[in-house]
Amino acid sequence: MPIATADQNPPAHNTPARELLRRMFDAAIASAQPTLCIPAYLPSPASLGRGRLVVIGAGKASAAMARAVEDHWAGPLSGLVITRYGYGVPCERIEIVEAAHPVPDAAGMAAAQRMLDVVHGLTEDDLVLCLISGGGSSLMPLPAPGLTLEHKQGVNRALLASGATISEMNCVRRHLSAIKGGRLAVACHPARVLTLLISDVPGDDPINIASGPTVGDPTTCQDALDIVRRYGIDLPPEVRAVLETGQGESVKPGDPRLAGNQLQIIAAPQMALEAAACVARDAGYGAYILGDALEGEARDVGKVLAGIALQVAQRGQPVPAPCVLLSGGETTVTVRGKGNGGRNVECLLSMAIALGGNPRIHALAGDTDGVDGQAEIAGALIGPDTLARAHAAGMRPNDCLSNNDGHGFFGALGDAVITGPTLTNVNDFRAILIDASTPA
Secondary structure: OOOOOHHHOOOOOOOHHHHHHHHHHHHHHHHOOHHHHOHHHOOOHHHHOOOOEEEEEEOOOHHHHHHHHHHHOOOOOEEEEEEEOOOOOOOOOEEEEEEOOOOOOHHHHHHHHHHHHHHOOOOOOOEEEEEEEOOHHHHOOOEOOOOOHHHHHHHHHHHHHHOOOHHHHHHHHHOOEOOOOOHHHHHHOOOEEEEEEEOOOHHHOHHHHHHOOOOOOOOOHHHHHHHHHHOOOOOOHHHHHHHHOOOOOOOOOOOHHHOOOEEEEEEOHHHHHHHHHHHHHHOOOEEEEEEEEEOOEHHHHHHHHHHHHHHHHHHOOOOOOOEEEEEEEOOEOOOOOOOOOOHHHHHHHHHHHHHOOOOOEEEEEEEOOOOEOOEOOOEEEEOOOHHHHHHHOOOOHHHHHHOOOHHHHHHHHOOEEOOOOOOOOOOEEEEEEEOOOOOO
16 A cells, blocks of 8 residues: 655755655655554454454544555455545445544544444454544544533543643543543443554653543543643633532543453554664664653743754764764644644754854754644755755744744745655654864
């Protein structure tokens, strides 16, 4: 199955360093393709006996995952999965529904209700194969009783703008849902559930991947209220009541209705970083993974990464150049401006400012799903000339950063990385390339 790659839109001012960064990004994306990851984890058709295989799921990679199941499953199957608009993949036996992300819509809500209908009335002989990837929280917006889609949309927008971490956002989402936080697995009972996950969250905790629809949830309504208070989010009375009364309590670990269920992470950020590291080493660069779960305010992470890169370039510490510093995870953006932002481009713009045009350092930051924030742009590239070209074009990088306008900044320079739908999602990807010093 072909995938879109960053090379479809090469940025202006291409250099060998930038070409290598794009090859690393492409390798990270390719390593997490469902067609490669799914087959090894499928059960044998013979293991079903007289039962049925029902396939369900949600996320930006779920349609590609469903297609991989169809391509490698010899027996009968049926089902329904929900993916982002534009991320659909043709399937013959599994219905594919497209819905909105990151703010949910009516199509996603209707499909989530239908998913519960699909698994209703199964028996202990049946097996539910649940395909979950990042984005599933927004794509399965089934409100808890007493709430509406508009309530979910409003809370989602507030969370996205608040600076909350993905685990904090998903804690709130789970407690306002009729399908997340283990509730989908309960709806499948007494059928067995095998969940295959493509992780897009720091730490790969299954409860945070699409808000854990088939996983017992140790967090509580009180935890969700604490998060809402921490970020000053104003909840409508109906939403607050669901949390304060405990009506939104999720399914807990150890619930007997979850007994016998299995889950397996089939692709994760660490795997993508390792694939990129191989590309760097093949090109003659040392490759060092700083971490696959870096979190924090995007502009602060950008400053820290710039500081590490400058230490390498100027002092050869903690590793010598030439090298590539790789990292993953998910930063956050507290929205204060009105620009066309995105956490990866905000991190990268902050990094560029802190690097000050160092002649030996290039970098790429992007989201492996091809969408950074709400823009159909994966990320961007920077090099030694980024600030100079911005100033020549009449832009003020610090003003763009203050306005959360990373996409506007890099778009004007022609340095955006556009992949189109990648059909997978293993979170953010950052690579900083530091060349060897030029002989005097």
